[in-house]
Amino acid sequence: MRAGRRDHGDEWWRHAVVYEIYIRSFADGNGDGLGDLAGIRARLTYLRALGVDAIWITPFYRSPMADHGYDVADPCDVDPLFGDLAEFDAMLAEAHDLGLKVLCDVIPNHSSSEHPAFRAALAAGPGSPERDRYLFRDGRGPGGSEPPNNWVSVFGGPAWTRVGAGGADHGTGDGTGQWYLHLFAPEQPDWNWRNPQVWDEYDRVLRFWLDRGVDGFRVDVAHGLLKEPTLADHPGGIPLTPTAMFREVAEPGAWDQDEVHAVFQHWRSVLDEYERADGRPRVLAGETWVADPRRLANYVRPDELHLAFSFGLLTSPWSAPAWKEAIAAGLGAMESVGAPTTWALANHDVVRPVTRYGGGPVGARRARAALLVALALPGTLFLYQGDELGLPQVDVPPAERRDPMWERSGHTSPGRDGCRVPLPWSGDRSPFGFSGGATEPWLPQPADWASLTAAGQVDDPLSTLVLIRGALAIRAALPAFAGGHLRSRPGTPTECLAFDRTASPGPPVGSGPPEASGNEVGVGGSPTVTCLLSMAVDDLVVTVPGRLILASEPVAYDGRSLVLPPDTAVWIAAEDPAG
Ligand code: GLC
Numbered sequence: 001m002r003a004g005r006r007d008h009g010d011e012w013w014r015h016a017v018v019y020e021i022y023i024r025s026f027a028d029g030n031g032d033g034l035g036d037l038a039g040i041r042a043r044l045t046y047l048r049a050l051g052v053d054a055i056w057i058t059p060f061y062r063s064p065m066a067d068h069g070y071d072v073a074d075p076c077d078v079d080p081l082f083g084d085l086a087e088f089d090a091m092l093a094e095a096h097d098l099g100l101k102v103l104c105d106v107i108p109n110h111s112s113s114e115h116p117a118f119r120a121a122l123a124a125g126p127g128s129p130e131r132d133r134y135l136f137r138d139g140r141g142p143g144g145s146e147p148p149n150n151w152v153s154v155f156g157g158p159a160w161t162r163v164g165a166g167g168a169d170h171g172t173g174d175g176t177g178q179w180y181l182h183l184f185a186p187e188q189p190d191w192n193w194r195n196p197q198v199w200d201e202y203d204r205v206l207r208f209w210l211d212r213g214v215d216g217f218r219v220d221v222a223h224g225l226l227k228e229p230t231l232a233d234h235p236g237g238i239p240l241t242p243t244a245m246f247r248e249v250a251e252p253g254a255w256d257q258d259e260v261h262a263v264f265q266h267w268r269s270v271l272d273e274y275e276r277a278d279g280r281p282r283v284l285a286g287e288t289w290v291a292d293p294r295r296l297a298n299y300v301r302p303d304e305l306h307l308a309f310s311f312g313l314l315t316s317p318w319s320a321p322a323w324k325e326a327i328a329a330g331l332g333a334m335e336s337v338g339a340p341t342t343w344a345l346a347n348h349d350v351v352r353p354v355t356r357y358g359g360g361p362v363g364a365r366r367a368r369a370a371l372l373v374a375l376a377l378p379g380t381l382f383l384y385q386g387d388e389l390g391l392p393q394v395d396v397p398p399a400e401r402r403d404p405m406w407e408r409s410g411h412t413s414p415g416r417d418g419c420r421v422p423l424p425w426s427g428d429r430s431p432f433g434f435s436g437g438a439t440e441p442w443l444p445q446p447a448d449w450a451s452l453t454a455a456g457q458v459d460d461p462l463s464t465l466v467l468i469r470g471a472l473a474i475r476a477a478l479p480a481f482a483g484g485h486l487r488s489r490p491g492t493p494t495e496c497l498a499f500d501r502t503a504s505p506g507p508p509v510g511s512g513p514p515e516a517s518g519n520e521v522g523v524g525g526s527p528t529v530t531c532l533l534s535m536a537v538d539d540l541v542v543t544v545p546g547r548l549i550l551a552s553e554p555v556a557y558d559g560r561s562l563v564l565p566p567d568t569a570v571w572i573a574a575e576d577p578a579g
Pocket of ligand 1: 220
């Protein structure tokens with residue numbers, strides 16, 4: 001454990017920085033233009049130097065790659081594109097030697113249509129036990145030719161595909177004409193979580209990777225596993241934007257069903273069994289697109305998931321009132337169940353922050369400031385690969401787009417390729433050290449990424465990489481960041497976000513984000529860290545006595561009066577008056 005860490009025993013996950021590795025685009029170890037496990041292994045020292053506590057690796061299991069690995073045909077083996085089990089074991093051992101925890105992805109909402117269980121379901125026919133593992137239904141209308149309900153796929157188009165009778169029979173010769181549900185692509189049939197065999201299948205998967213030594217899982221689409229039993233039509237009339245991630249209001253039967261919690265209670269018991277055996281925590285982090293903070297908190301009750309993403313910041317516009325509200329909601333809800341808040345500004349499914357916040361130099365500057373704020377919040381932060389380099393979203397040319405969302409949306413959504421472009425590691429032209437081989441990276445890298453490579457930034461004291469490394473080192477070292485306590489600072493301008501982190505709770509100050517205490521620490525007399533972010537259009541002058549420890553841009557500060565330029569965040573240390 002690093003200096004300054006004081007927590008619930010060894011519950012590192014309560015205040016961790018977890019680095020998301022989108023494996024296809026992180027580092028290519030075998031020169032085929034696609035990232036892989038060998039590439040990750042070769043870059044573990046970079047991650048150690050960056051200062052993250054853990055990595056989450058997106059799926060590397062056997063898959064036809066209809067959704068780049070989120071369509072899993074064999075969840076207990078490595079796809080040859082990414083390596084093999086021996087390579088995984090070697091990577092895991094090296095990560096652990098470096099003090100890095102490793103989370104894998106588990107994908108319980110659906111399998112690949114090539115999973116043996118789905119092949120068996122197609123072959124067995126209607127009414128069979130094999131079909132009951134998925135959500136097959138007869139169609140509506142003449143000859144069952146219309147889908148069983150009005151649900152749509154997250155990727156666009158209907159959420160149902162018909163087999164046989166004119167539908168795709170996946171080569172089985174099935175002529176029954178039933179339909180199966182897929183909330184995502186047709187190649188991703190949804191499991192029926194009311195069937196005990198599905199529970200058994202996932203026990204097998206969890207134990208397979210836990211036995212190999214992983215530290216836990218990010219749970220894909222955790223809020224989607226159970227569907228309302230009658231599969232009734234959605235009410236309709238509630239707008240869903242093409243990029244809508246919070247869908248439970250418009251599609252109430254498909255998401256956030258109360259029965260899902262029994263699954264996670266069971267999974268928690270499996271992980272706890274491993275923790276009890278060796279004292280090493282195993283962690284479940286849910287991908288939970290649930291907007292209502294109270295509903296979200298249900299996922300992290302003490303006997304369920306350890307972490308559930310609060311996506312409020314990720315979906316907030318660049319506005320201090322919106323950020324204050326998202327922070328207050330994120331902290332308040334989790335505090336009610338004693339769980340830490342799980343923050344993310346980005347992931348492999350959304351537009352990168354630099355571009356979301358306006359693009360160009362303004363977007364880059366805002367994204368740096370946003371990260372300093374996110375790193376100053378109590379709880380755990382998931383940092384998406386490349387955000388430490390300030391990478392922007394790439395406008396991938398239509399002919400090069402690979403995300404199924406592009407085709408399924410009828411070309412109305414560009415899809416998610418723009419945040420998945422392979423990382424620029426070094427050099428002045430593509431593949432920028434991503435790949436050593438002759439094969440082009442699987443998505444084209446912009447030529448101007450020459451100025452954003454990790455190697456170029458590491459020696460530049462003003463780079464985003466150096467800033468984020470510094471922030472991570474300070475976060476790890478100062479007791480104020482180890483506790484779960486946050487006090488909002490009264491009297492700051494509306495367009496300024498301002499809060500104190502303290503090692504001890506102290507009295508809450510002013511309005512705004514409530515004091516939160518996901519971790520109990522109680523260290524008196526140590527410095528408070530004040531985090532300020534200006535989202536104003538002009539310089540702000542703020543009085544904050546203390547010592548400047550980090551700033552996302554140059555600022556003028558005399559130990560008391562701070563001139564904070566627009567889109568700039570600072571950390572200032574002072575003795576804690578309540579300490
Ligand atoms: C999650 C993943 C996304 C994937 C989807 C279907 O949202 O993050 O990349 O397409 O689930 O598995």
